[in-house]
Amino acid sequence: xQMAENQTDTSSxxxxxxxxxxxxLIIALQEIFIERGIIGDKWKIKLTDREIIGRSDWxxxxxxxxxxxxxxxxxxxxLAINFVRNIIDWDKSSFTNL
Numbered sequence: 001x002q003m004a005e006n007q008t009d010t011s012s013x014x015x016x017x018x019x020x021x022x023x024x025l026i027i028a029l030q031e032i033f034i035e036r037g038i039i040g041d042k043w044k045i046k047l048t049d050r051e052i053i054g055r056s057d058w059x060x061x062x063x064x065x066x067x068x069x070x071x072x073x074x075x076x077x078x079l080a081i082n083f084v085r086n087i088i089d090w091d092k093s094s095f096t097n098l
Contacts, residue, residue: 022047042068057084074098
């Protein structure tokens with residue numbers, strides 16, 4: 001019975017897995033931003049781009065932050081993230097208020 005369940009889990013396409021990982025990243029970033037006081041509870045986050053740095057574990061992730069009930073982003077962030085260790089290097093990260 002368990003084997004059949006495992007087979008259905010691996011049958012998802014690569015695009016579906018990437019979408020699931022993207023959703024998990026958005027949720028994790030939102031929790032971190034709320035914890036650090038960068039955004040409020042009702043604010044929205046949208047991933048706009050990613051840039052893998054060479055052949056390393058690091059990547060730059062570009063994020064737009066939206067205030068509640070706003071259509072235009074109020075802030076852009078460039079986050080340096082190590083995906084293996086699950087850390088954000090805040091010294092290498094930057095932001096722009098719009």
